[in-house]
Amino acid sequence: MEEKNLLQKLRLLKESKCAGDLDVCDQMDGDICLWRNTLDYNVFESYLIHSSKEIRLEALILLVESKKSIPIFTEKELQLIIVFLTNNIGERMDFMPLMKKVLKRLLHGVSVTQKSIVTQWDIFKRMKFVNGYYDTEYKSASAYLLKILTLPCYAKEDYKLELLFTPTKHIQSDAKKLINILIQRYEAPIKLAQQNIVTAIGKHSLYGFLFCVRSLLSICNLREISMEEDWREMISTIIDQCFRLNEAVTQIVNNSSPEGHLPMDLNSDYLNCLFFDPEATTVTPQMVLLCSWRTVKEISLLFGYLIAEVPISDNTTNASLLSEKQIIDIGELFVKLLYETKHRGAFEQAHVGFQKYCTRLWSLDSKSLNxxxxxxxxxxxxxxxxxxxxxxxxxxxxxxxxxxxxxxxxxxxxxxxxxxxxxxxxxxxxxxxxxxxxxxxxxxxxxxxxxxxxxxxxxxxxxxxxxxxxxxxxxxxxxxxxxxxxxxxxxxxxxxxxxxxxxxxxxxxxxxxxxxxxxxxxxxxxxxxxxxxxxxxxxxxxxxGVQRTKNHIELTMDNKKAGRTIFALFPRVQDLFLEELQDFVTNDDSLMKPSVHAILLFLSRLYATKEHEDLDGIFKIKEFSNLVSKCAKGRIYKTRELAARALVSLLSENTVKETIVRLLKTITMAPENHLSLNEIHGYLLQLIEIMKNSNFKTVILPETELIEIVSNSFWILTNLECTNNKPACFSVAGAYLNLLTKIHEKDHWRSKLPWNQLFYIVQTHIVQPSLMKQKPGREEYEYFAPGFVMAICTSWSDTDLTETRKNIIDNLWKSLLTYEEIRVQMISWRIASQLLKKNFSSLIKRIVVNRAALIAFNTFNQDFLNSTIQDELYDFLSCLLRTMDEGRVYLLSSSRVDVMCNFIVIKLSERAQEIDFYERPSYFELLGLAYGKLSQDYKEKHITVQRKEIIYETFMNNCYMESAEMDCRISVAKGIRQLYVHTIMETREQHILLYWWTAMLYLLFDDSDEVRNEVYVTISEIEPKSAVECHERMVTKFFEKFQLNIIKRYPAVAVAALFSWCMELVNDPNDELDENGVFDKCRNHRFFDKERILNICNKYLLELVKVYSVFKFIPDGVQKWLKTQLNLQDIEFHRYREFFTQISSNIQTPRVENLFDYPYLSKHHVVFNIMKIIDNQRCHPVAIQKSYLY
Structure with missing residues (x-):
């Protein structure tokens, strides 16, 4: 079932359950294999471990959500919840609120069950007591006595609370002792800070003392201790220390450039005593600033807490921890900090304490403080x-x-x-x-x-x-x-x-x-x-409201408001806008008015609510539309762009056609009305924005005006040529081509406009760029030219292509793909790639692709290639190979494809060995596709082992999160699928498997969802094939398939892989602490759990060593791999017995100083267990098991 349909099904079931339809007895007591008699439990479990996070979350919601909070989970439902937690606890998903509901339902269910059991048993005991104690003559009173015995005992709960109550006096006493110790210890660092703040910061944590004091004060009841003299003295000492410390650090945070300031920079007294002290602690300006502003932060928060919590009185009484003078002094300190501090962190935290301070003062009765x-x-x-x-x-x-x-x-x-x-x-x-x-x-x-x-x-x-x-x-x-x-x-x-x-x-x-x-x-x-x-x-x-989109151009309705609503609330704003716009359009175009930019930005966030909204004068939309449209005359390019966007927001479906007609007529009559080129450009931009807007897609363009503007605007293009003496404007021409391209997208206009004439003019400019004038903005016209000519070409059918046209198109694309302007090449390669992705076959497509492929081959041989063009070139070739692989269209013969793939593999592998080689995402995608195409046709045998090793090693070196960008790792994850080899018969090539499986291991635990999803698909395609599931299941499948395909078939390779993975995990240089990297941001990986991977690899390694003879020879490629990965160039070995023995000899017996060295202990643990098995193997040789094909 597709993901979309599955989500819909789960949501329908959730609605039924929340409505109570699945909680009836017939549903609960149905088939034991079906959840609520609707869904098989095995299917339900598959939803909880599905590859889609959304489906997993919806399945959990279906399991947890209910109409009532009383129903108790069944045993199978609890098992399903455990399955979800087991496989998704490490995922970044919003399931914590659901788990809280689960726990609440469990708690409620347990309490209900316990209450039911206890109540029944208690009633039984009391009834038995009443029945056995009283004689028959007292039976009449038994009912009343029983009722009395069953009454709840509230005194019992009060008694429990009284027992649980803990007095706080001893806590406050302990806190006072600790604060006194801190005050005494704090005195020396404060004196040092007053003398030399840099030395004090290097030796002491100044703000750490204050944090501890504030934490200790927070557990004390300041109102209770306000009567104690020793507490008042201690608080006074703390305040005095804070004032002194603040004076020491203000020279940093109050400096005009606190980020790079050291106090001794301008003081010659420090030059001979600080910088040449070999025992002095290295203190950077960042450390000084960090400690300084955090000290100000702690002082501010401490003062704010004291003022907010302590009882305040005037000087005439002694019943307060703070005197009136101290309160005023603290306030003056806050004021001075906020006046003079330049560091944002310092005055932001001072503001927090000052707000607490002011809140308390406003509420006091004392006039001197209030x-x-x-x-x-x-x-x-x-x-x-x-x-x-x-x-x-x-x-x-x-x-x-x-x-x-x-x-x-x-x-x-x-x-x-x-x-x-x-x-x-x-x-x-x-x-x-x-x-x-x-x-x-x-x-x-x-x-x-x-x-x-x-x-x-x-x-x-x-x-x-x-x-x-x-x-x-x-x-x-x-x-x-x-x-x-x-x-x-x-x-x-x-x-x-x-x-x-x-x-x-x-x-x-x-x-x-x-x-x-x-x-x-x-x-x-x-x-x-x-x-x-x-x-x-x-x-x-x-x-x-806060912007919901990535840019301010494509705004949603959440960031817009009706113009009528805004100007009904703020009528004077509308008058100002109209006045400023009128002043701008009526004055000479040499006037530059910055306020117009702000007004147009504001208007672009409005929308019209009805057709005649300006009848009551609240929102004068017609007046705004006319003035905004006239802003097209602005000399500044950005003004014309903003005016175009603002005009679109003011239009409705009823007024847009009228506006289009007016703009088309204005541009058509521009020569007669002597409009400036800036004004023409502005009107063109307004038409483009209208046609781009999705709300006006269905608007039918006026036929007469369109024909007139296209027929009468050839001068815009012809004026660009050197043979024409009239003024040329390439920006106007670029906008004109952009508008024509969008008009051409309307199918019903293609036959009525002189497209062929326009095509030949633009084609001439591209093929013979020397015909055009050298004017500013020429690159803008050239940028839109490829899109326009491509739109015309794709509209021609195969019958329209005469030999002359074929030659013209071929020469045109030859010029575009080798054009001097980089942006023209870039957009041309991109258009060629888009043409390949379209699922149709035509003569135009064949001409363009063949020409592009030929130029791509020639370009590959260039020593220097612009990185942007290189990316687009690689993307085109990747699209070409992908199209061939999918079998959608056959533009090239199979022999040419094989030659091309072999050529790509050779050139890209050579490029990987260059000193200035820089890995880019398109590189890996193309290399993977080309190599995969050769492997699919069994043509990779012509590639040497050394070249294969370079390819696989390049992929492996770019799979680490620390060394490669995310886009690069995504391409590696996509391309490495093509490099998978199931069987390698030749021993000298078996080490290539090490590169592939190592890259897969690190990509599997990547933080990027997209990288991991690509790896999941690759793992699922490895024999035996399986479905894509959640991360935990895919990790298990990865090691299971590694066991079936590598451990059982290539044990020598498997030992090298597992041992090198273990050593790499415990020797990660990123785990080492550097005293100079204190301010470096630490990276916390979400999925890369080293301890877990190490345990899994160690488990498989020990099981393998038990049944594999370590006296066999190691293939040469595997030896080279181990030496390279573990940096063991000086060690010579030919068998694993020799290898592990030398590794063990290099790892000494743990000493006291190594007890807290996690990498050392982990390495020692792995090697020690292996040597233990090897020694046992030497004494008792193990017979080779039949299941392992050694």
């Missing part, structure tokens, strides 16, 4: 404006660094955020920031900024705290100061709108923010334009 968040927010806004006395150091780069995070923490923690009756922190901040962005005149900065700060905001009562006109440090008249202020404001807005915090009600100012972002595109300074671009991208995500 007003601090508002005070800091006020001072920050003043600092951004530039009127703050002793203005702090704000970071103007790095997207304002920690400033946006500081504002975000202050406004999110405001408890009055949801209050709409009075100003809140978020509403005030948004109003002020948007107002600051809109200030254009530097002379009005003071008056407008003052009005923004104190009119109707939470800062109204702070107006008199600062004198705006008498500040000596004020520099607002400088243009750079105004720009910096706007950049900070835009970056803060970006952070607020980007935040996913639901309490941030930013939507109320979305319209004003979007307008400000659009206007920022047209600013004079790059900093404002860049910040506006980032803000606009965040607003797009906030409005249309």
């Amino acid at each position: 007003h601090l968040p508002r005070k800091w927010l006020h001072e920050l806004l003043l600092a951004i404006i530039g009127v703050m006395p002793k203005n702090p150091k704000l970071c103007a780069t790095r997207r304002s660094a920690g400033i946006p995070f500081m504002v975000q923490a202050l406004v999110i923690s405001d408890p009055n955020m949801k209050n709409t009756s009075k100003p809140t922190a978020i509403s005030s901040v948004l109003t002020i920031l948007i107002g600051l962005i809109n200030i254009e005149n530097e002379d009005e900065l003071i008056s407008k900024a003052k009005s923004l700060m104190y009119d109707g905001t939470i800062f109204s009562d702070l107006e008199n705290t600062i004198t705006w006109t008498n500040i000596s440090d004020f520099e607002s008249t400088s243009e750079s100061r105004l720009t910096e202020m706007k950049v900070h404001a835009i970056n803060i807005l970006r952070a607020l709108f980007r935040s996913s915090e639901p309490k941030l009600r930013t939507y109320m100012m979305f319209e004003d923010t979007l307008i400000a972002a659009i206007k920022s595109y047209n600013k004079n300074t790059w900093a404002e334009r860049n910040a506006g671009t980032l803000l606009f991208s965040v607003l797009i995500i906030r409005c249309f």
Whole structure:
């Protein structure tokens, strides 16, 4: 059954089961061989180990899901669940929620069963007690006594809870002792860090101490210990140490370039004492930065935890772990960190602690503490404006660094955020920031900024705290100061709108923010334009959602909204868009308006909901369509592209035909109306986008206008020639050919347009490129030419091909496949490959393929070949061989195919030995197909053993995840199937099996699903053939078939393979730790379980050595293999007895220092067991078993 039908069947059964139809007694008590009387248990098990993950998951869902959670699993159902877990526990599948349901059902079933058994037995005992204890005269009271005895005893549960309760006093006492020890140990590293931060980082884990302290404090009840003096002193010491340590690391994280900064770089005192100390620890700038920002992180999190958890009071009482002064000092530290820190990791973590800090302060009753968040927010806004006395150091780069995070923490923690009756922190901040962005005149900065700060905001009562006109440090008249202020404001807005915090009600100012972002595109300074671009991208995500597609061109409806809905909410945005577009199209085309790009991007995410949507004026769609279409005049290429995409989104099925007619007429009348070439190009792009759109596939193109545009637009092509003095534009010609190709796809237009004339013009340009002018954009026209001429050629029938046309087509493809422009060659080879994949036979196809094959042979002999062309060339030859192998079409004779395959194998094997050889996916696919074709026809005997060895070794060397890219490994997995050899009669070629099976082993445990699926198919085709199943089953089948095909038939080869696999697994260089690779990312393999593979190989190896005579000679090729794979060039051996003896002598008896050396112990274990068997074999020779054909 096909996978699609099988999935449908399982889903129908699941629906029936969830509806309760399969839970009735007739279904449950049916045939014991059928699950719920519907599905055979063996078939059900095959679904749970199917090759498709989706089918396996659906089968488990069918087994687990039920209408009720009460039904208990049957024994066979539990066995099926165990089968699933056994074979799929290592797979990356979403089955954990289902297993939770299984466990809950099992737990519920067990409790119900136990309750039923206990209740029955308890009632029986109590009834027996009542019946035996009382006399007959008390029988009347027995019923009442029995009822009393059966009542539940809740006191028993309370008693259990009381016993389980553990006091925490001793835990807090132990924690205090440990914290004191840490404080004492921490003092020396802090002093060293204050003197030399680099040395301290090299010798101590600074942030590790803080992490331990925070972890210990988290298990203590800080409210209980607040009355203890020793705890208060200890907390004060911790805070003091954190302040000192923060001062030491800020010189790193506050540096303008913290990523590569070492403090001693500018200090000559360190030059003679640090770098020449042979015992000094090597400390890299990455280590210094890592330890510094993590120290800031731990300090911030520790302070945030303390402020959030400890009871807070003022200085007049001693009932608090933290005094008011300490709380204020901690707050000032947070503010300074967020002001001045440049490293993202540091200020992001400081923001987390600062938000906890502000949340606690907003809720306090103490006025001296409660007003601090508002005070800091006020001072920050003043600092951004530039009127703050002793203005702090704000970071103007790095997207304002920690400033946006500081504002975000202050406004999110405001408890009055949801209050709409009075100003809140978020509403005030948004109003002020948007107002600051809109200030254009530097002379009005003071008056407008003052009005923004104190009119109707939470800062109204702070107006008199600062004198705006008498500040000596004020520099607002400088243009750079105004720009910096706007950049900070835009970056803060970006952070607020980007935040996913639901309490941030930013939507109320979305319209004003979007307008400000659009206007920022047209600013004079790059900093404002860049910040506006980032803000606009965040607003797009906030409005249309996170992008669901790989690019922003092919958007789904999930990332689009109705234009009427958007502009009903934000009417002023529509007015701005129309104003900006009108200004752009009415001005001279020399005007470059960056805001138009943003507007077109926004419009491309809208769609029309009905035909006359602009009647009520909410969405002026016709006005937008006209203005967007006129944006085709833009001088910038990207503007014309964006306009084309935006126009398509504004069209509907009722308006598209009218738009096509208008565009066709405009292009046709372009010479008479003196349209610029840019405008013509823009209109052509709009037509192309309309025809590409899937919503308009059924639109019938207007006949009259099409004939006119094709008949009257020959000048676009003829102007390209040197004999024509009129202006030429290759970009217009390229778009014109692209449009003609798409028109040609409509079958009913092929006979009514002058295609032959167009074909001969383009064909002349390709065959004689010297006829064309040397102008910019020529490569774009040449890129679309092959597709156009191929579309015309394939429309000709065999009867239309005269000898002249055949020669023209042959010369045409000879020119295309050897064209000077690389992209033309690339697209031509690709078209030839696509032509081969089409299942039809024609004279055109034969001409093209024969010419391409001939050029491919000639190209193979070139010493230098562009890598892109090489890939396309190899892909074409692979398609050709695959087509021949499938027998769909015979374009070449069998003798020519054999010659070609032999030629490919020789050339590619020679290329593998070149020094500058770089493996590419297409190389392996072609080499595998060519070699497989020769093997299929028994023609590979002409290939020498040395060449075969090169081929197999090249495949094996590119099967490892560490040495080859995923695309390359996929091609190796596909190509290696063609290299499989079932029987090798000659002993000198048997070692080739080692390369093949080793490559298969590593590909079988590859992390890529596609690689493993290809290997599964190959394993299933090895005799005896089997079905493709899940990974665990395929691993078992791999070793079973290795035993049948190699161990029993070529035991000498099998011993070499199994032993080398064991040694490679325990000697993997990637497992070795390098002190210089501390910051390298470790790779965790999902399927490559070395321990498991080692155990399997060791098991088969020991079983084989027991029955195989180690005194026999080893084939020369196998000896060479062992020496190469195990790096044993200095060892000479001819028998396995000699080989294992020398290996054993090199491995000494384990010493104390080797007890934790896993590779050494594993190697010693393998060799020791083998030598033990060999010694036993020497004393007691083993008769050769008949089942092993030695």
